[in-house]
Amino acid sequence: MLLKFTKMHGLGNDFIVVDAVSQRVRLTNQQIAQLGDRHFGIGCDQLLIVEAPTRPEMDFKYRIFNGDGSEVEHCGNGARCFAKFVRDQRLIHRDTIHVETKSRDLTLHIRDDGQIRVDMGAPSFEPTELKFDRDKADVYSLKAGDRHFKVSAVSMGNPHIVTRVSQAERYPVEKYGRLLTKHRAFAEGVNVSFAEFVDRNTVRLRVYERGAGETLACGTGACATAVTAIRNDWCDTKVNLLLKGGTLEVEWDGQDGSVFMTGPATTVFSGQIRI
Numbered sequence: 001m002l003l004k005f006t007k008m009h010g011l012g013n014d015f016i017v018v019d020a021v022s023q024r025v026r027l028t029n030q031q032i033a034q035l036g037d038r039h040f041g042i043g044c045d046q047l048l049i050v051e052a053p054t055r056p057e058m059d060f061k062y063r064i065f066n067g068d069g070s071e072v073e074h075c076g077n078g079a080r081c082f083a084k085f086v087r088d089q090r091l092i093h094r095d096t097i098h099v100e101t102k103s104r105d106l107t108l109h110i111r112d113d114g115q116i117r118v119d120m121g122a123p124s125f126e127p128t129e130l131k132f133d134r135d136k137a138d139v140y141s142l143k144a145g146d147r148h149f150k151v152s153a154v155s156m157g158n159p160h161i162v163t164r165v166s167q168a169e170r171y172p173v174e175k176y177g178r179l180l181t182k183h184r185a186f187a188e189g190v191n192v193s194f195a196e197f198v199d200r201n202t203v204r205l206r207v208y209e210r211g212a213g214e215t216l217a218c219g220t221g222a223c224a225t226a227v228t229a230i231r232n233d234w235c236d237t238k239v240n241l242l243l244k245g246g247t248l249e250v251e252w253d254g255q256d257g258s259v260f261m262t263g264p265a266t267t268v269f270s271g272q273i274r275i
């Protein structure tokens, strides 16, 4: 099969985007992992497949696979790239797009300045939502290697934990992220945010992602971190997240409303590959 694809990124969190509306696409998890391999494939943190919707009120469905081939529920930077992709490919002509994902429906808006604002849905703090084997609490204690971590657990449709660090840039994210992401308390793994709270509107953030390792940016991780900061009154309701690849803006009312994430999406190149 000759597969047409587009390489995109959201603040350096990179994606292979595949249009399964206009071409027939059948990929196994193993083939996805091969395409995502940075040495033997195209390379990406996640692969996104754009499909026709399953319900008439929606415009598209989009599926998300980590670089290791596993299918996941949600991806914030991927959502913005998805929106730019369907507009650039003229699969839709509107600025507001409704899309189904594995875990929730999203509404995305492409602004005149090219930035994309995504209604990411509401956060959940229920351990069952994160397949987390603990009774509900505001803060959990987790041991990884030689350290004990105090973490908040937030589902943005996909599972996240957030831990405070004093200097994110110097933190050994690779070592402890790798251990925490596979912590046995999480039946399906977890994404790990290492957050340095700078002031009431600013957080410096590094994220070790389940199924991808440390990425230059993680949209759902940024949302989970902002939600943790707002819920604990460490930050006001609008937060700038300083990630390695750039800045995301996240807003949340601190109650039970949706989280809104705004940021860029960039196309790198398009190509085709025989698989």
Ligand SMILES: N[C@@H](CCC[C@H](N)C(=O)O)C(=O)O
Binding pocket: 013, 045, 046, 066, 072, 073, 074, 075, 076, 077, 078, 158, 159, 191, 209, 210, 211, 212, 215, 217, 218, 219, 220, 221
């Ligand atoms: N990069 C993403 C998140 C992708 C999925 C995540 N690794 C998971 O396994 O849940 C983002 O921008 O949100």
